[in-house]
Amino acid sequence: MKKLINDPENVVREELEGIAAAHSDRLKVSLEPYYIMRADAPVKGKVAIVSGGGSGHEPMHGGFVGKGMLDAACPGEVFTSPTPDQILAATQAVSGGAGVLHIVKNYTGDILNFQMAADLAKEDGIEVEAVVTNDDVAVQDSLYTAGRRGVGVTVLTEKICGAAAEAGRSLAEVAELCRKVNGDGRSMGMALTSCTVPAAGKPTFELGEDEMEIGIGIHGEPGRERRKLAPADEIVEVLATAIVDDLPFKSGDRVLAFVNGLGGTPLVELYIAYRALDRFLKGKGIAIERNLIGPYMTSLEMAGFSITLLRLDDELVRYWDAPVNTPGLRWGA
Amino acid sequence: MKKLINDPENVVREELEGIAAAHSDRLKVSLEPYYIMRADAPVKGKVAIVSGGGSGHEPMHGGFVGKGMLDAACPGEVFTSPTPDQILAATQAVSGGAGVLHIVKNYTGDILNFQMAADLAKEDGIEVEAVVTNDDVAVQDSLYTAGRRGVGVTVLTEKICGAAAEAGRSLAEVAELCRKVNGDGRSMGMALTSCTVPAAGKPTFELGEDEMEIGIGIHGEPGRERRKLAPADEIVEVLATAIVDDLPFKSGDRVLAFVNGLGGTPLVELYIAYRALDRFLKGKGIAIERNLIGPYMTSLEMAGFSITLLRLDDELVRYWDAPVNTPGLRWGA
Amino acid sequence: MAISYSQALDFVQRFAQAVATDKEYLTELDAAIGDGDHGINMDRGMRAVLPKVDALTEGDVASLFRTVAMTLISTVGGASGPLYGTVFLQLATALKDKPEVQPADWSLALASAVGGVQSRGKAMPEDKTMVDALLPASQALSDQLAAGASFDAALKAAEEAAEAGMKATIPLVARKGRASYLGERSAGHQDPGATSSWLLMKAAREAFAEGS
Amino acid sequence: MAISYSQALDFVQRFAQAVATDKEYLTELDAAIGDGDHGINMDRGMRAVLPKVDALTEGDVASLFRTVAMTLISTVGGASGPLYGTVFLQLATALKDKPEVQPADWSLALASAVGGVQSRGKAMPEDKTMVDALLPASQALSDQLAAGASFDAALKAAEEAAEAGMKATIPLVARKGRASYLGERSAGHQDPGATSSWLLMKAAREAFAEGS
Ligand SMILES: Nc1ncnc2c1ncn2[C@@H]1O[C@H](COP(=O)(O)OP(=O)(O)O)[C@@H](O)[C@H]1O
Numbered sequence A, B: 001m002k003k004l005i006n007d008p009e010n011v012v013r014e015e016l017e018g019i020a021a022a023h024s025d026r027l028k029v030s031l032e033p034y035y036i037m038r039a040d041a042p043v044k045g046k047v048a049i050v051s052g053g054g055s056g057h058e059p060m061h062g063g064f065v066g067k068g069m070l071d072a073a074c075p076g077e078v079f080t081s082p083t084p085d086q087i088l089a090a091t092q093a094v095s096g097g098a099g100v101l102h103i104v105k106n107y108t109g110d111i112l113n114f115q116m117a118a119d120l121a122k123e124d125g126i127e128v129e130a131v132v133t134n135d136d137v138a139v140q141d142s143l144y145t146a147g148r149r150g151v152g153v154t155v156l157t158e159k160i161c162g163a164a165a166e167a168g169r170s171l172a173e174v175a176e177l178c179r180k181v182n183g184d185g186r187s188m189g190m191a192l193t194s195c196t197v198p199a200a201g202k203p204t205f206e207l208g209e210d211e212m213e214i215g216i217g218i219h220g221e222p223g224r225e226r227r228k229l230a231p232a233d234e235i236v237e238v239l240a241t242a243i244v245d246d247l248p249f250k251s252g253d254r255v256l257a258f259v260n261g262l263g264g265t266p267l268v269e270l271y272i273a274y275r276a277l278d279r280f281l282k283g284k285g286i287a288i289e290r291n292l293i294g295p296y297m298t299s300l301e302m303a304g305f306s307i308t309l310l311r312l313d314d315e316l317v318r319y320w321d322a323p324v325n326t327p328g329l330r331w332g333a
Numbered sequence C, D: 001m002a003i004s005y006s007q008a009l010d011f012v013q014r015f016a017q018a019v020a021t022d023k024e025y026l027t028e029l030d031a032a033i034g035d036g037d038h039g040i041n042m043d044r045g046m047r048a049v050l051p052k053v054d055a056l057t058e059g060d061v062a063s064l065f066r067t068v069a070m071t072l073i074s075t076v077g078g079a080s081g082p083l084y085g086t087v088f089l090q091l092a093t094a095l096k097d098k099p100e101v102q103p104a105d106w107s108l109a110l111a112s113a114v115g116g117v118q119s120r121g122k123a124m125p126e127d128k129t130m131v132d133a134l135l136p137a138s139q140a141l142s143d144q145l146a147a148g149a150s151f152d153a154a155l156k157a158a159e160e161a162a163e164a165g166m167k168a169t170i171p172l173v174a175r176k177g178r179a180s181y182l183g184e185r186s187a188g189h190q191d192p193g194a195t196s197s198w199l200l201m202k203a204a205r206e207a208f209a210e211g212s
């Protein structure tokens, strides 16, 4: 394992200390328990938004804390959901009296820990609504399973709901908007290589030199199928077809296209994928009206990428374009 | 070689087509010859800034084209300097009558090709000044060699000179500022893994499972020395010591600290490195006043990072903080 | 015949030891059908538990288990943190105010622990989770006691039922937890959580049995 | 005895062929002390040259070389693009308006090409660059002709001098180009540019010699 770390045990703490040192103008970092919050939180009268999840997906979620996006993020150990005490402490710290939205990715661990925290926060008199994102079409959905994983759409909900909260919308409205974004968004990813959890010390899975994993999860969970390597255009077509067919996205739809790098994939490859996606969607009469291209929701150093499409309307475009000022996403500010 | 591409031959063209599709609101892309320019160029009466170099370092340089930074960027093939005709065409396209600054990284290929282009542009009646960046302290300097490589400082010159040009400064002033930034900045990098040039199909160099390369170049050029892997804090100390001793940076100095990922290094590791750098500099009485953390000047998927320190004064801070609106760097806009 | 405080402490310490020993194994099982951290998670949690329970003044078993629960909940994260937290929280609740813990108390407490896990995690038998080890173990324990077996024999039966349940997860297609994302591809692998639950039942037998 | 247009074309095509054949080798040499693209760069350039020179109507040698130069300059990039561009640009300039190219013309043209490379790149002998192959080759050619040797013999001597110069780069510490960043570590490796320059001199001998 080759990593720029000191000790696998201290990765998250030292990362948080680095974030604290780097962004003290905008963020406050709690080390006991771990959470990152806006320096100006709690914002009185504003719905607060808290998310979190395992570390190793940076900039998600800690890099999305700031005006116009999250009020707080709770990082767990690498690829491990945070614990209820973190989530509770963060919820208490940012609660500005207008309620707190928990944005939770659909993984059993995240759900259980956020649930415990929400129960405790409610006992504490804080109004909490939780919205679960579950946009990964790679997972065969069923009422009887854990359901789909929450992936790329999570980043989009955080941006859009952050803008709505900033605009003074109520907890019920922001939660409703969050469910709408999740409902109108779909994602799928693929991996060319595995990644190595520092504490594990070896790759989560093995892939042959000529293989790729279609439908990979952001924790290296095996995906839909393992295939022979293929050209970028073909891979994009596989992912985009699954995504478009699932919602389904239709001719005339306006979309936000999010081409996300999983960590080890250079930007040049993401643009090659974007080119293919643009052509694919044009062919279906679907218009890309906004885009986001880069490593925003990563899996450590995994090579691979994911595509997320979100159906847009004027309201979503307005919230997407609204100013955001976080270390990981910034415009208009 | 596992890459998200179609054909090694088409990597740069397809990347440019992807950029054109993604950023047509802000950028214009020429495919014949290759260059990327601001959609609103030429900006009348403003000094224009053109940079360029081999591809594979994205977002540098193409991702830094836009208001407040570059007017145009010329991408060569992967890790290969661009050709004079590209640079000439870009220079002509963005020249707004106030002269054009070429920011050139110190590599023989870049120097020769930019020189040829500048000669031709001058014949064409365009005033051109070239400033060469050469901030890599890994390279033993000598009058009789090609000298130091231009690395991290290049990104900083592009931002700072972009702001100065936007503020209406003259070509001579912007070029002088560029030389000052280059003169007051120093960098050094290291690699944990190699990278693979698509057209080559195999890693540029081999590194043992327990080895690292200190002083790596951004094209995978071997560095100062190969060493046993060490903890992040120790690596940061080695790089930072070389950098600080070289200028030298002194107690009381105010600096911009740029911790740059080379592509395959996750953000969590960069923050661990930043933490160490912050502590190291505090110990020397050097105050980090601004920072930039992330993969801004990459070497494809190479795992590793570089540190750049720039001595700041009020003028540099003002230009650094000025609005910038590019795909790769954006704030205040 | 009653479970003493020091036996309960021994149970916790043995479980910590077993998890530490099998950390890599549990992690590998999780890498095959999950995200490769189950051993790391459980070991992080149980290592945090040890000094916490050491620091307790010899008290009642319920508060020992409550300490284990709170420590697991606040250090493990993931799916297993809240679930094992719930196991120990339910044990604590069920044993609250018991001056001494009789085999029947333990049996009821274990049943309520399994119930807690199921109500939190919504897993049914054969969903390929820790429930597949815990539920048969709890049933075997109470069946044996009901049939008049010794506590030792009942504990042994519980351990063996957990082991059998664990092995029986191999052919199952996961319907809960991270492994469920794999669908059919999850078949052929043993569930990591069921495996750590077997270690838990084994630790209980080792700590509580008299004749061993 | 004069170099015909078709021989000059053959020279260019042979060089393209040699570069294509040794593309990997040149790239490997560059990987050891540079950035691993010299073969790729030269091959990209010479492959672009081939259709360009095919499309020329049989004309004079100078405009043939000018086409090669402009194509290399606009397709190769890197250090070698402007430098090999300069080689062919100087050849073209020196041979301009020559109705036929005599051995002495070629010798002078080659000398001026080497001069052009040196003035662009500022490399001196023993800096471990293509100059270390080109300069001895050019000197050998003119020495041989001055001594009354046949053109064939002079071309052969030039090729051998290039090869010797190329091999002599192995122990050198680079002072120009990307390899210079390595300092002492560049010693022990053959310079890629000197190697492609030897291929150039080899192609000239093969194309221009009569007796082969
Ligand atoms: N809903 C559930 N009910 C009961 N047990 C579950 C459930 N979901 C997951 N598990 C158990 O948790 C184990 C995985 O734990 P762990 O790897 O620590 O957490 P994570 O899946 O968050 O990485 C699974 O092997 C399974 O036994």
Ligand SMILES: Nc1ncnc2c1ncn2[C@@H]1O[C@H](COP(=O)(O)OP(=O)(O)O)[C@@H](O)[C@H]1O
Residues within 6 Å of the ligand: B079, B080, B081, B108, B109, B110, D030, D034, D035, D036, D037, D038, D039, D041, D042, D077, D078, D079, D080, D081, D083, D117, D120, D121, D122, D123, D128, D129, D130, D131, D176, D177, D178, D191, D192, D193, D194
């Ligand atoms: N200043 C120079 N003068 C002459 N030749 C040079 C000079 N710098 C580099 N070269 C030659 O160029 C070769 C490298 O070419 P190439 O790899 O194509 O370009 P780059 O170094 O830009 O990747 C070197 O092996 C050397 O022979």
Ligand SMILES: [Mg+2]
Residues within 6 Å of the ligand: A079, A080, A081, A109, C035, C037, C078, C079
């Ligand atoms: Mg996990």
Ligand SMILES: [Mg+2]
Residues within 6 Å of the ligand: B079, B080, B081, B109, D035, D037, D078, D079
């Ligand atoms: Mg090169």
Ligand SMILES: [Mg+2]
Residues within 6 Å of the ligand: C030, C034, C035, C036, C037, C038, C078, C178
């Ligand atoms: Mg797991």
Ligand SMILES: [Mg+2]
Residues within 6 Å of the ligand: D030, D034, D035, D036, D037, D038, D078, D178
């Ligand atoms: Mg090279």
